[in-house]
Amino acid sequence: MLNAAETRCDALIVLADVDHVIHVPLPNFTFQRSIDLQGILKSFLRKALVERTGQIERWDRGTWESFLSPLWKCVVEPVMDALAFSTPGDLSRIFWCPTGPFVFLPIHAAGLYDTKYSAPGHKVFDFVVSSYVPTLSILAPSRNIYVAHNDDFRLLAVRQPPTDGRRLSRLPGVHTELKHIKEVITNSGSACATFLEPSVGTVEEVLGLMNEADWVHFACHGIQDAKNPIDSGLCLANERRLKISDIIGLSRSRGGLAFLSACQTATGDEGLSDEAIHIAAGMLFAGYAGVIGTMWSISDTLAPIVARDMYEHLFRNGTRPDYREAAWALHEAIGRVRESGEVSFNEWVPFIHVGL
Incomplete structure (x- = not known):
C-alpha cells in the first residue's frame, strides 16, 4: 500500500x-x-x-x-x-x-x-x-479461488461500432484486434467465443451475454464521467453506454478475466481517488478476478498486438486458460513491444493489470 x-x-x-x-x-x-x-x-x-x-x-x-x-x-x-x-x-x-x-x-x-x-x-x-x-x-483468500470447470470456456468479445464522427472517433484497429483473438481461440481448440456484431448490442443484451461468458473483451471507447464516476462506462452501438453501475449489478459467478482494450478504463476520479472508482475496479466488484485496463488513451495500432500476444500466451497449452496468468501475459507482451524499440512510452505505459 x-x-x-x-x-x-x-x-x-x-x-x-x-x-x-x-x-x-x-x-x-x-x-x-x-x-x-x-x-x-x-x-x-x-x-x-x-x-x-x-x-x-x-x-x-x-x-x-x-x-x-x-x-x-x-x-x-x-x-x-x-x-x-x-x-x-x-x-x-x-x-x-x-x-x-x-x-x-x-x-x-x-x-x-x-x-x-x-x-x-x-x-x-x-x-x-x-x-x-x-x-x-x-x-482476501476467499476471492483467490480458481475453479477449473469441465464445460466449454466462453469468451465474449464486443468491438467498437462504426461512428458518425460527431462524438467518437473511428477505431479501425479493433477489427484486426478481434480477428487476432478469433484466430488464437480457434487454433487453441479449447474454447468458443461470441463476437457481438457492432450493429447490435443493447446494454441488456451485453449484460446477459456477460453473465454467460467466462471472460469478456471490449475493444471500444471508454468514457470517464468526472462528475459522477459511477456513470463512467464503455461505449456500445448507437452511443449506448454500459455504465459502471450496470456492471457492478451483474449476478455472475466469481472469477474470470475482463480485457478492456479501451480508452481510460483504469483512471480514477480525482475527487474520489482513495475509492479508486473506475471501470476496471467496477469489473472487479462485479465478480471478475482480473482486469486488463488502460490509464489513458492507447494506440489503435498497438492494442491489437498486445491483445494477440496476451491471448497467445494464455491459450498456449490448448487447455482452458487461467486468469491468474493474465498479469504475467501482459508483462511479457509489453516487454516485447518495449524491447522492440518501435513504440514510445506514451503507448506502452498505460497498459495495466488490476486484480488477481
Missing part, C-alpha cells in the same frame, strides 16, 4: 507468510511531489487526444525519463530493497494498492531510463510483475 499524506509518505508491505506489516518510510518523496507529478501527467493527458485514435501527442524520451525517475528512486526502489529483491529477472508478483495522488501515477513503469542504466536492475519490471488493487480486500 502506498500512502502520500501532507505530513509524510510511506509504503506498507503485507506478505502472505508474515504476520506483521512491514513499514517502509519514503522520506525522499513528499505529498507535494506526488501532486506535482500528478499535475504534470494530467496536463500531458489534457493536451493529448481524448479518444483512442493512434495519434496520441507524445512526450519525448527525456520528459518520460525525468517523470519516471523519482518514482523509482524515491518510491519503488525503497520497496524493492525492503523486500530484498536484488536479482533482476527473478520475477515476483506484486500488488500495488495506491491511495490519494498515487492512484494516478504509473508505478508499474517506474525506473531509470537513461541509456547509462540500460542494464537490468534499474526498473520495476526487472524485479516484479505488477498488478494494482483498489482495496486490500481484493486479495
Whole structure:
C-alpha cells in the first residue's frame, strides 16, 4: 500500500507468510511531489487526444525519463530493497494498492531510463510483475479461488461500432484486434467465443451475454464521467453506454478475466481517488478476478498486438486458460513491444493489470 499524506509518505508491505506489516518510510518523496507529478501527467493527458485514435501527442524520451525517475528512486526502489529483491529477472508478483495522488501515477513503469542504466536492475519490471488493487480486500483468500470447470470456456468479445464522427472517433484497429483473438481461440481448440456484431448490442443484451461468458473483451471507447464516476462506462452501438453501475449489478459467478482494450478504463476520479472508482475496479466488484485496463488513451495500432500476444500466451497449452496468468501475459507482451524499440512510452505505459 502506498500512502502520500501532507505530513509524510510511506509504503506498507503485507506478505502472505508474515504476520506483521512491514513499514517502509519514503522520506525522499513528499505529498507535494506526488501532486506535482500528478499535475504534470494530467496536463500531458489534457493536451493529448481524448479518444483512442493512434495519434496520441507524445512526450519525448527525456520528459518520460525525468517523470519516471523519482518514482523509482524515491518510491519503488525503497520497496524493492525492503523486500530484498536484488536479482533482476527473478520475477515476483506484486500488488500495488495506491491511495490519494498515487492512484494516478504509473508505478508499474517506474525506473531509470537513461541509456547509462540500460542494464537490468534499474526498473520495476526487472524485479516484479505488477498488478494494482483498489482495496486490500481484493486479495482476501476467499476471492483467490480458481475453479477449473469441465464445460466449454466462453469468451465474449464486443468491438467498437462504426461512428458518425460527431462524438467518437473511428477505431479501425479493433477489427484486426478481434480477428487476432478469433484466430488464437480457434487454433487453441479449447474454447468458443461470441463476437457481438457492432450493429447490435443493447446494454441488456451485453449484460446477459456477460453473465454467460467466462471472460469478456471490449475493444471500444471508454468514457470517464468526472462528475459522477459511477456513470463512467464503455461505449456500445448507437452511443449506448454500459455504465459502471450496470456492471457492478451483474449476478455472475466469481472469477474470470475482463480485457478492456479501451480508452481510460483504469483512471480514477480525482475527487474520489482513495475509492479508486473506475471501470476496471467496477469489473472487479462485479465478480471478475482480473482486469486488463488502460490509464489513458492507447494506440489503435498497438492494442491489437498486445491483445494477440496476451491471448497467445494464455491459450498456449490448448487447455482452458487461467486468469491468474493474465498479469504475467501482459508483462511479457509489453516487454516485447518495449524491447522492440518501435513504440514510445506514451503507448506502452498505460497498459495495466488490476486484480488477481
